[in-house]
Amino acid sequence: MDPSEGPSEQIPACLGATGWLAPGEARGPPLPALEDEEGPRLPEGLPPVVDAHVHLFPDRVFEAIWRWFDRYGWPIRYKLHTPQVLSFLLSRGVHRVVALHYAHKPGMARFLNTYMAEVVRAEPRVLGLATVLPGEAGAEDILAEAFAAGLKGVKLHCHVQCFAPDAPALHEVYAACARAKKPLVLHAGREPxxxxxxxxxxxxxxxxRVERVLQDHPDLRLCIPHLGADEFDAYARLLERHDNLWLDTTMALAGYFPTTPPRRLLEVRPERILYGTDFPNLPYAWDRELRRLLELRLGDEVEAGILGQNALHLFEGC
Known part of the structure; x- marks a missing residue:
């Protein structure tokens, strides 16, 4: 992709949904903003907080995503470009940020990965991930270059990139991540x-389908966002059975959608749960997910893991 061309107007957003609905239920217009109160910074006394699901894109890609949200998803409360996203979160007490992006067409990944590597060099508190379009020519080389540039893993999105998690084109990506000992964040849940x-x-x-991936690639460290929405019980069982699976909480605990994950999903293997938000593409307060998580009173040790330690273990091995 020639960066001067900018993104296609058809770029879909990470969560371009109108909500979890029952089968056959009609979808209405975009969901509303909540206009809820936001805190000025993280509460005092918390362990280090790592937001494990933050999106960073070049300006024109961000702006295309926001247009898509405005039309099909929900009003974006924080239309901030990358420098402002990082300043916002870090100045409010977030310790580290795991930064994600995705390529929606061939030839785009190298440009995005170069951009992310530059962000990481400028701000070491960012753990940047690479992307690639499964099946595009030179996918393994694209990832090798990204890892050499300091990126910490890979983000893929089944909804945006239109592939099944167990599709044959994914095998070379999974194998490349396993060889490099880099985790892969895969939006493979059915919702939103x-x-x-x-x-x-x-x-x-x-x-x-995700279980087939876990079985076929036992050395792959796989993280599924949104707690696997909407198959929460199924993902709780996968956590019990597989040592190469993690989940992040992104938007699943905020009470924005009508379905609430069972508490058991957070307790079955709490060391495999990461706190994430989807910032800046939110229709509610930046700290809503965190406040809802703290209200569960999971215990100091579990909270410390979910809020930050588990993400550092996964993405930095520390």
């Missing part, structure tokens, strides 16, 4: 879905 994606995500995504 949208009729405005270019594929039927319920036909592509399922916990059963």
């Amino acid at each position: 879905s949208s009729p405005h994606y270019a594929c039927d995500v319920h036909a592509l995504c399922s916990a059963e």
Whole structure:
């Protein structure tokens, strides 16, 4: 991709959904903003907080994503470009940020990965991940270059990139991550879905397909965002069975969607749960997810792990 061309207007957003709905239920207009109160910074006395799900893109890609959200998803409360995203979170007490992006067409990944590597060099508190489009020519080389540039893993998105998690094109990506000992964050849950994606995500995504990946690639460290929404019970069982699986909380605990994950999902293997937000593409306060998490009173040790330690173990091995 020639960066001067900017992104296509058809770039879908990470969560371009109109909510979790029952089968056959009609989807309405974009969801509303909550206009809830936000805190000035993180509460005092917390252990180090790592937001393990923050999106960073070049300006024109961000702006295309926001236009998509405005039309199909929800009002974005924080339309901030990368420097402002990092200043916002870090100045409010967030210790580290795991930064994610994704390529929606061939030829885009190298440009995005170069951008992310530059962000990481400028701000060492950012743990930047690479991306690639599964099946594109030179995918393994693209990832090798990104890892050599200091990126800490890979982000893929089944909904945006239109692939099933167990598709053959993924095997070279999984193998490359396993060889390099780099984790992979894969949006492979069925929700939030949208009729405005270019594929039927319920036909592509399922916990059963993710389990095939875990079985076929036992050396791959795989993180599924949004607690695997909406198959929460199935992902709790996968956590029990597989030592190469992690989940992040992104938007699943905030009370924005009508379905609440069972507490058991956080307690079955709490060392495999990461706190994440989806900042800046939120329709509510930046700290809403964290406040809801703290209200569960999971205990100091579990909270310390979920809020930061588990992410550092996964992405930095420390």
